[in-house]
Amino acid sequence: MQAPDSASSSTTAQPFPTVAVVGLGTMGAGVAVAIARSGRRVIGIEANAAGAARALARIEAATAHAVERERLTAEERTALLALIGVGAQLDAAAAADLVIEEIPEQLELKRDLFAELDKICPPHTVLATGTTSLSVTRIAAATGRPDRVLGLHFFNPVHAMKLVEVVRTVLTAGQVAEEAAGFARSLGKEPVAAGDRAGFVVNGLLFAYLNQAAAMYESKYATREDIDAAMRLGCGLPMGPLALLDLIGVDTARTVLEAMYEQSRDRLHAPAPILGQLVAAGLLGRKTGRGFYTYEAPGSSKVVAEPGAGTVARTAGRAVERVGVCGSGTMATGIAEVFAKAGYQVTLVARSQEKADRAKSQLARSLARSVEKGRLTEEQREAALALVTPAAQLTDLAEADLVLEAVAEDLAVKRELFATLDKICRPGAVLATTTSSLPVISCATATGRPRDVVGMHFFNPAPAMKLVEVVSTVLTAPDVTATVLEVCARVRKHPVECGDRAGFIVNALLFPYLNDAVRMLEEHYATVDDIDTAMKLGCGYPMGPFELLDVVGLDVSLTIERVLHQEFREPGLAAAPLLEHLVAAGCLGRKTGRGFRDHARR
């Protein structure tokens, strides 16, 4: 064993002055470096001499890379390496105050190790497992000190990810969990408390969503590119779910889901069959060069086309010059702005001339803001504004090539509007609904020309959000879908194509995840703040689920969840009772000052 620097920090007041890390692979090496960076002595232990040599090389390479990236100076690296000793004798763990296990994810392997450590280490030593999906309780039960056993779940890559889930079993002493949280903080990490259940907070919420995305792809509801683009552009997520599955490893994801299903018996956790097929075929994701996507080489992040994949010839769309927008709310105004900025003639029809004029003033203000922010020139603003004609009569849409409705989210209102448009609009005009939760086909059948009706689901605020879900019904003509796709390109939006079912792509994947978060809270598994922090730091999400629910509105969220449940009848999609109670109590989120958080007091 290489001797660690004798000038260890055992005299400091830091929790756990000496830490052993057992297993120095992907996670263990990262954890060892993070601990040494806090000035602590690290006893690194591998399975054998060859493993120890590989581990040392891994740590040296990782720290050299950190120097190249200027995350560390050369001097700091030297000092840090002096604090890390690496050997192959488990007995060395006897000198540690805390032992962190980071060996492969197999229960028997981990239980055997903990039984050994229990014999080797003095009674005060805390034993932590780095498991992702195994039961911490079962691992603790292999020792005679379950009160001093817990989970410390770091995220990969350890140097970049600030989150650590501190997992308490029913037997873990409160003080031990607190010390472990303090230890995580002393590494510059953010600890969140979690109980012992498969997936803990982050993976528990993340993997259910990834599984639904895999199932959505498997059912051919949308392409892999469209599913990924929808979640990136519609929710601001750093990666699409299928690309993320490839990064995590399809095999790892399947293992985590199996463990979750084992505990929850929730069908939404049962690994999508496609995951099993990919694993059986050895298509494990980036690490093998192919998973949902094909990569340039194993380990590469560069996606390449599959050999033999050609582009499919598309039907040409219909010509669109004049656009009609029905409605005077946020979406209608935003959509009118998008079209006017792209040079289309826009007739904005509201229920009265006054409302239409007000919508145009709103649009003018939005354009002026864009000029202030330097996104638009004065000439462009004037040109766009001149293209918008506010009107109070639907008959003004007689010559429009494309009409989009963004009126109230009420099927009766929309059907009546479509029936009127059917009488007014010229033959061949494309009629689009922007509904987010109603069936497009129900709008289509209110007309005598259902082939010309399509869904165009914009996101709020329409001028800023790049995504449009293009929804074709079973009756939509191919050249109508093509028209809308071409129009999206002209207005510089990113279209994704999907069928006419509840939630389309984004809401069908987003809202079950939000509902799972509410259920997690309801079960007192973790707090609002811990869940939000965990998802932001563990997954790089722009907002935590409760922040998002409060912004979207709890009533709006509940409606979407009910629609999803009604459509798929999946028990796991039933809205969490806590959400129903909050809505019943008038706690609707930011708009009423209170939702999951109290905004009035802030």
Ligand SMILES: NC(=O)c1ccc[n+]([C@@H]2O[C@H](COP(=O)([O-])OP(=O)(O)OC[C@H]3O[C@@H](n4cnc5c(N)ncnc54)[C@H](O)[C@@H]3O)[C@@H](O)[C@H]2O)c1
């Ligand atoms: N990779 C990730 O993204 C990630 C993220 C969070 C948590 N985890 C969890 O962290 C743990 C480690 O995962 P990993 O990805 O680092 O695995 P890995 O395969 O990269 O590393 C495991 C290391 O343990 C060593 N080892 C095996 N048996 C040993 C023993 N008896 N004594 C000492 N060393 C032994 C191996 O030689 C190897 O170096 C697992 O429980 C995993 O679920 C992984």
